[in-house]
Amino acid sequence: MKILLTGGMGFIGSSLVRELFYNSNHEILNIDNLSYASNTYSIPKEIKDSDRYSFLKINIVDQNKVEEIFHQFRPDKLVHLAAETHVDNSISSPDIFLQSNVLGTFSLLEASKKYLINKNHSGDFMFHHISTDEVYGDLSIDQNPFTESSPYMPSSPYAASKASSDHLVRSWGRTFGLPFTITNCSNNFGPFQHREKFIPKTILNLISGKKVPIYGSGNQIRDWLFVEDHAKALHILIDNKKKYDTYNIGAKNERTNIEITKLVCSILEDKMVDKPNNIKKYSDLITHVEDRPGHDLRYALDPSRFENEFTWQTDVSFEKSMLHTVEWYLENAKNL
Ligand code: NAD
Numbered sequence: 001m002k003i004l005l006t007g008g009m010g011f012i013g014s015s016l017v018r019e020l021f022y023n024s025n026h027e028i029l030n031i032d033n034l035s036y037a038s039n040t041y042s043i044p045k046e047i048k049d050s051d052r053y054s055f056l057k058i059n060i061v062d063q064n065k066v067e068e069i070f071h072q073f074r075p076d077k078l079v080h081l082a083a084e085t086h087v088d089n090s091i092s093s094p095d096i097f098l099q100s101n102v103l104g105t106f107s108l109l110e111a112s113k114k115y116l117i118n119k120n121h122s123g124d125f126m127f128h129h130i131s132t133d134e135v136y137g138d139l140s141i142d143q144n145p146f147t148e149s150s151p152y153m154p155s156s157p158y159a160a161s162k163a164s165s166d167h168l169v170r171s172w173g174r175t176f177g178l179p180f181t182i183t184n185c186s187n188n189f190g191p192f193q194h195r196e197k198f199i200p201k202t203i204l205n206l207i208s209g210k211k212v213p214i215y216g217s218g219n220q221i222r223d224w225l226f227v228e229d230h231a232k233a234l235h236i237l238i239d240n241k242k243k244y245d246t247y248n249i250g251a252k253n254e255r256t257n258i259e260i261t262k263l264v265c266s267i268l269e270d271k272m273v274d275k276p277n278n279i280k281k282y283s284d285l286i287t288h289v290e291d292r293p294g295h296d297l298r299y300a301l302d303p304s305r306f307e308n309e310f311t312w313q314t315d316v317s318f319e320k321s322m323l324h325t326v327e328w329y330l331e332n333a334k335n336l
Contacts, residue, residue, distance in 0.1 A: 001026045001123075003238065004075035006060055006108065007082030008032055011193040012130070012227055014042030016079065019231035021047045024239070028052065029073050031066075032082060033059040041335045042192040060104040066111040077238055079128045080108055083162065086196055087134075090158035091293065101161035102168070105129070109172045116178060124241060127180040129169045130234070133223070133250065134159035135184060138296030145223075145300035148184075148246045155294045179243040183234065186250040186301050190227035190321065191328040195336050198257065202264050203329040204336070206285055209276030216291030218258030221298040225251040226321035229314040236310045247309075250301030253318050261286055263319075267326045 003020060007013040008030030020026050032038055034057050047053045058065050060082050082104060084090065084097045112127050136146040137153030152167075154160040172178040189199045205212045233249050255263075265282035279285060306312060314321075329336075 001076045001238075002073060003028050003077050003079055004069065004073055005030050005079045005081065006032065007080070008055075009034060009038035009040060009042060010081060010085075011037075011042075011190075011197075012188055012230060013081040014039070014192055015190065015227045015231040016081070016234055017043055017047065017053070019228070019235050020238070021050070021053060023235065025052070026238075028054070029069070029075070030055045031058040031060065031069065033057060035084075037085065037194050039192055039194070039336065061099055061107055063107040063110055066107050067114060070111050070115045075125070076123045077126045077128060078108065078112060079130070079234065079238060080105065081130045083165075085158065086194075087156045087158045088196075088292065090156055090161070094157035094161075097157055097161040101158075102164045105165035105168055109168060109178065112178055113172060113176050116176075125179060126243060127169065127172075127178055128234070128238060129166065129180060129182045131166050131182055131184045132159065132162050133184050133186045133248070133299045133301050134296070135163040135166060136299075139298040139300055141221075141298060145250070145302040146248065147302045148248055148305060155296050173244055181237060181242055181244075182246045183237065183249050183306075184246065184301070185230055185233075185248070186223035186225050186299060188225050188227045188230055190325050191332070192336075193227070199260065199264070199325065200329060200336070202261055203268075203326055204333055206264060206268055206282050207272065207276065207330065207333065209279060210285065211287040212261060212285050213287055213289040214257060214261060215289060215295060218261065218288065219256050219297075220295060221254050221256050221300070223250045223300050224253050224255055224260070224318060225249065226314060226316070226318070226325075232315070233306065233310070233312050236312055240310070242309075247306040248301040248303050249306055250303040251314050251318070252303065253314075254298070254300050255318075258286075263322060264326060267323055271326070271330065
């Protein structure tokens with residue numbers, strides 16, 4: 001199968017490229033504009049050198065280029081992950097979020113529509129759109145996790161741009177008959193995540209003896225999913241013929257930000273005998289800072305629909321995945 005994948009030099013996209021390359025025979029064309037959030041080290045040389053993988057530096061907003069790629073590559077599936085993803089940046093500079101997340105998705109939808117209309121391909125073309133739990137807004141402590149039918153109530157410009165893109169995908173399905181699936185997943189963690197994100201920033205600050213800023217009390221709850229488990233879930237969906245469906249993908253693993261920070265500190269206490277800057281304990285570096293505007297208290301997803309239809313579950317325990325993640329950042333900090 002020929003897979004056109006957007007955002008494959010990013011954190012989740014590159015994990016999916018590695019998953020598909022090592023566990024299928026699919027041919028992959030990765031398109032990415034190599035923004036600051038991308039990391040070319042995330043694709044191993046063995047993949048870059050293979051006939052089954054190619055890469056093009058493209059901004060997905062450029063519809064003519066995207067159409068040209070459809071025409072030449074003739075994909076069986078589009079897997080769309082390219083997006084601006086950092087909530088803090090969406091508060092300071094929302095415009096690029098509307099460009100890449102809304103207009104970028106629109107450009108891919110239009111190119112897909114033309115590709116279908118021109119009968120330029122022979123198989124069951126599918127548009128897989130990767131989205132976030134943040135489209136649902138936040139939950140109080142005692143509410144049930146979000147299901148696929150929960151209403152959209154995005155809080156940040158990032159979440160609103162992703163919600164817009166989900167609506168566009170659904171409407172191209174309903175109005176133009178474009179076959180699609182949408183997955184809304186919870187917070188991912190693991191190797192190759194950009195250092196601006198919460199877990200890498202926490203690890204990298206701690207090992208270099210810098211303060212670790214925690215928004216407000218640190219009691220915000222997220223459902224943490226190991227990126228390789230997410231990539232496996234997407235691989236299952238890509239190999240399936242389901243269409244016009246939406247799935248929540250989560251790990252049923254709710255933790256507060258302060259719990260995560262303390263877990264990282266305790267892993268480092270075991271791993272790193274020599275502490276930086278003469279600190280006594282890593283946890284001494286935790287500093288509470290003013291909360292960010294519109295900060296959601298809790299995200300939690302009910303993934304039972306996906307789990308039941310596809311018999312998917314996370315592979316290893318959260319603690320083991322976190323240990324692996326911290327060890328990875330200790331070894332690879334220089335390539336980030
Ligand atoms: P990321 O920021 O690590 O990577 C995004 C990639 O997209 C980068 O390589 C970047 O260069 C590329 N990109 C951005 N704008 C582009 C454009 N206009 N044209 C071409 N390429 C462009 O993001 P990620 O964490 O890997 O997230 C991937 C997808 O998963 C996103 O759609 C995001 O909304 C979604 N998601 C992420 C998480 C998470 O916890 N990381 C959770 C839920 C959903």
